[in-house]
Amino acid sequence: MIKDLRKIPHILVAGQTGSGKSVFLNCMLKSLKAPLPDSECKFIIIDPKGTDYDMWESDKHLMCPIVKLDAKMAVHKLHEVSELIKERQQKLQDRKVKNIEEYKKKTNNCDMPYVVVVIDEFADLMTVARKEVEGLVQYITQTSRAVGVHLIIGTQHYDGKTLPGAIKANLPTRIAFYARTSVESRQILGERGAENLLPCADMLFSDAGRAPIRIHTPYID
Ligand SMILES: Nc1ncnc2c1ncn2[C@@H]1O[C@H](COP(=O)(O)OP(=O)(O)O)[C@@H](O)[C@H]1O
Numbered sequence: 001m002i003k004d005l006r007k008i009p010h011i012l013v014a015g016q017t018g019s020g021k022s023v024f025l026n027c028m029l030k031s032l033k034a035p036l037p038d039s040e041c042k043f044i045i046i047d048p049k050g051t052d053y054d055m056w057e058s059d060k061h062l063m064c065p066i067v068k069l070d071a072k073m074a075v076h077k078l079h080e081v082s083e084l085i086k087e088r089q090q091k092l093q094d095r096k097v098k099n100i101e102e103y104k105k106k107t108n109n110c111d112m113p114y115v116v117v118v119i120d121e122f123a124d125l126m127t128v129a130r131k132e133v134e135g136l137v138q139y140i141t142q143t144s145r146a147v148g149v150h151l152i153i154g155t156q157h158y159d160g161k162t163l164p165g166a167i168k169a170n171l172p173t174r175i176a177f178y179a180r181t182s183v184e185s186r187q188i189l190g191e192r193g194a195e196n197l198l199p200c201a202d203m204l205f206s207d208a209g210r211a212p213i214r215i216h217t218p219y220i221d
């Protein structure tokens with residue numbers, strides 16, 4: 001299954017703990033890295049757990065060191081992402097172009113790599129700065145597509161309290177791993193189904209409300 005991230009710019013990946021979310025997120029990053037040199041694609045990784053992305057330490061594709069364990073630092077990083085978006089918007093305006101693709105054509109592909117921001121264990125950020133994070137996610141998801149910044153959120157908590165509708169509304173591409181009940185499946189996908197998946201490495205991919213597609217995720221170690 002191959003998808004162009006530019007067409008599904010922001011993704012919510014949710015499911016029970018141990019269902020394979022972090023392994024899958026690592027696979028996504030690896031498959032972006034394979035065809036794209038670090039001059040064209042950079043990653044920002046926020047890993048509150050602090051153990052799941054060690055394979056990326058000192059990788060050239062990282063835009064900054066992995067943000068681990070410190071949810072406040074992670075919120076700060078989101079502020080930096082919103083600043084980056086503003087800088088890039090200014091650059092597009094200066095060149096009188098509408099988006100990163102036109103900018104790349106005009107400048108011969110220089111100084112504007114795609115940036116993929118992965119936030120795993122997203123609920124941890126919500127516990128330290130709920131309103132602030134909500135505002136930042138809203139700003140980033142609504143403005144970043146044109147400037148080549150993508151947001152991928154992983155979470156094992158997705159009930160209405162932890163993950164409010166305002167955030168979900170900005171993440172129309174949904175990936176559901178195993179969920180305990182059909183109610184939980186609805187919280188992720190807006191429909192039932194994830195409760196029937198295998199407990200691990202099995203997911204439903206739904207793009208902007210389209211019928212979910214079942215996919216067996218690859219394994220990376
Ligand atoms: N595609 C896969 N194939 C085989 N085993 C997998 C796969 N994805 C995950 N696993 C196993 O499940 C464990 C939990 O996966 P993980 O991604 O950490 O779960 P989560 O992030 O949802 O809590 C992994 O350590 C690995 O052993």
Ligand SMILES: [Mg+2]
Binds near residue numbers: 023
């Ligand atoms: Mg995980």
